[in-house]
Amino acid sequence: METRVDSEFDRALRLAERSCTPGVYDADLDEGWWIGGALHGGYLMALCARALGLRLPEHPDPLTVGAFFLSGGRPGPATVATEVVRRGRSLSHGAAVLSQQDDEGRRERLRITAAFHDQGADGGEYVCSPPPAPMPPPDECPPMPRHLERTDLFDRIDLRIDPDTLGWHRGEPSRRGEVRGWVRLADGRDPDPLMLLVALDALPPVTLDFGLDGYAPTIELTAHLRARPVPGWIRVRHATRALAGGYVEEDAEAWDESGRLVAQSRQLVRVPRA
Amino acid sequence: METRVDSEFDRALRLAERSCTPGVYDADLDEGWWIGGALHGGYLMALCARALGLRLPEHPDPLTVGAFFLSGGRPGPATVATEVVRRGRSLSHGAAVLSQQDDEGRRERLRITAAFHDQGADGGEYVCSPPPAPMPPPDECPPMPRHLERTDLFDRIDLRIDPDTLGWHRGEPSRRGEVRGWVRLADGRDPDPLMLLVALDALPPVTLDFGLDGYAPTIELTAHLRARPVPGWIRVRHATRALAGGYVEEDAEAWDESGRLVAQSRQLVRVPRA
Numbered sequence: 113m114e115t116r117v118d119s120e121f122d123r124a125l126r127l128a129e130r131s132c133t134p135g136v137y138d139a140d141l142d143e144g145w146w147i148g149g150a151l152h153g154g155y156l157m158a159l160c161a162r163a164l165g166l167r168l169p170e171h172p173d174p175l176t177v178g179a180f181f182l183s184g185g186r187p188g189p190a191t192v193a194t195e196v197v198r199r200g201r202s203l204s205h206g207a208a209v210l211s212q213q214d215d216e217g218r219r220e221r222l223r224i225t226a227a228f229h230d231q232g233a234d235g236g237e238y239v240c241s242p243p244p245a246p247m248p249p250p251d252e253c254p255p256m257p258r259h260l261e262r263t264d265l266f267d268r269i270d271l272r273i274d275p276d277t278l279g280w281h282r283g284e285p286s287r288r289g290e291v292r293g294w295v296r297l298a299d300g301r302d303p304d305p306l307m308l309l310v311a312l313d314a315l316p317p318v319t320l321d322f323g324l325d326g327y328a329p330t331i332e333l334t335a336h337l338r339a340r341p342v343p344g345w346i347r348v349r350h351a352t353r354a355l356a357g358g359y360v361e362e363d364a365e366a367w368d369e370s371g372r373l374v375a376q377s378r379q380l381v382r383v384p385r386a
Numbered sequence: 387m388e389t390r391v392d393s394e395f396d397r398a399l400r401l402a403e404r405s406c407t408p409g410v411y412d413a414d415l416d417e418g419w420w421i422g423g424a425l426h427g428g429y430l431m432a433l434c435a436r437a438l439g440l441r442l443p444e445h446p447d448p449l450t451v452g453a454f455f456l457s458g459g460r461p462g463p464a465t466v467a468t469e470v471v472r473r474g475r476s477l478s479h480g481a482a483v484l485s486q487q488d489d490e491g492r493r494e495r496l497r498i499t500a501a502f503h504d505q506g507a508d509g510g511e512y513v514c515s516p517p518p519a520p521m522p523p524p525d526e527c528p529p530m531p532r533h534l535e536r537t538d539l540f541d542r543i544d545l546r547i548d549p550d551t552l553g554w555h556r557g558e559p560s561r562r563g564e565v566r567g568w569v570r571l572a573d574g575r576d577p578d579p580l581m582l583l584v585a586l587d588a589l590p591p592v593t594l595d596f597g598l599d600g601y602a603p604t605i606e607l608t609a610h611l612r613a614r615p616v617p618g619w620i621r622v623r624h625a626t627r628a629l630a631g632g633y634v635e636e637d638a639e640a641w642d643e644s645g646r647l648v649a650q651s652r653q654l655v656r657v658p659r660a
Contacts, residue, residue: 175605175633175654176605176606176654178452178454178499178606178608180452180471180479180499180501182471182472182479183472197454197456197494197497198456198457198494203605205454205456207497220471220472223471223481223499225452225454225497225499225606227454227605227606231631236630236631236632237630237631237632238628238629238630238631239596239629239630240561240563240596240626240628240629240630241627241628241629241630242627242628287514289514322513322514331449331450331477331501332450332452332499332501332608334452334606334608334652336633336635336654338628338630338631338633339630339631352514353515353516353639353650354512354514354515354516354612354647354650355512355513355514355515356510356511356512356513356514356515356612356613356647357505357510357511357512357612357613358510358511359449359610359612361610361650365627373628373630376627376628376635378608378652380449380450380610
């Protein structure tokens, strides 16, 4: 399978650098990435990471991306302002702020800080890593239920949920705080580190598996990109260590079809008020 | 036990705001926090978080702090430049950059982004959280072995290691990638969220438990502060999910003496070259 040159995802990640202010990019946020009450956070992270990558050509692969979400993204014009923090031998660092104009003025949507490196073709030795989460193959997993009012996102990504972790949808949340699923881009584009930033945040929040319905906004998400994925589905598991004090930490692990762990993330999410 | 007003830790965190440039603070980094080849990263995070806290008095408690480490801190003068990103109703966000002058010019040591809130006295309901890692009481755990050349840090913090996780020191690393220990400030100062930023990064790296000796620099560390700790020891467990591709992700969990999970962190660390 080859990457389709003109994919929906790549179109949604288009950036135009301003000639008068190098390092500042104009984008047009695609309404197809709407989920619940805002544009998908992983999509916005991927856009910021792509902008930073343009500034750091000597280190093509994001290694770790930390994002703080400040307000919900809306379809339409947006600006990504990038800053090169440090160019090193094995790592380069940068920061990016995505903002949009709204009725109250210019508002930041998210800001990321990231380290980039050159992952190399093989990704290096794996001494220890979690085995792929066991689950049925994609064609035995149902598509993600349309549990929210507007779920355009699920036309952009093909998301299949392990039926064993769909109890919340039947009104029987397991209270284990675990959700598993398969993710790929609906347009057939191959996965890469930018797609992994989407995949890490594509599954429904673990709060559903605790019977807590409603908007669960991400405060912060840090992703580690551990290897370039091979073409095919990405297998993702969401789990939590702690749902406490009004916040839940949610950990994602992602494997490619070769069975290799390709990405991890941890996010802090505000628990929906019951 | 009451907080001693004039503690070594508080002295090391002293900041003087510049009258000509509000939000920029001068500090004097304390050589007593030296470990291995640089000043302790948790100490530098605490200093940056303290500076941001001064800018966000309406939200006294750090909730999540994400730090990128750019170069090793040195004893002596340093500058913390803060930026208030957003003041919200329940959360406020800010960023801070710690830099120092050296022979090659002004160099950033680390930059943090953080969300602050008001944790409240009780910290809210705990729905699920990991129980305290089982280990012997502090007086049955030996002090951290002085395995590096300069370990001034261990005069500042009292660190006791669970003997069950000291195999690496006897030349018998368990290869489980787990280290457990007790932490408190040697000067008797009570723990608080700033001290937790130190405690989360006080134990030896899990790479030692894989028999990988040598400098293991942190690329990025994100901490979640889940509750204000009660006075006493902080119990910490370090573990990893993946040592792969030249990097290891290291997760820390910290409990106070009441048995409550008070903080979590995840960091990405470069594996020492064998």
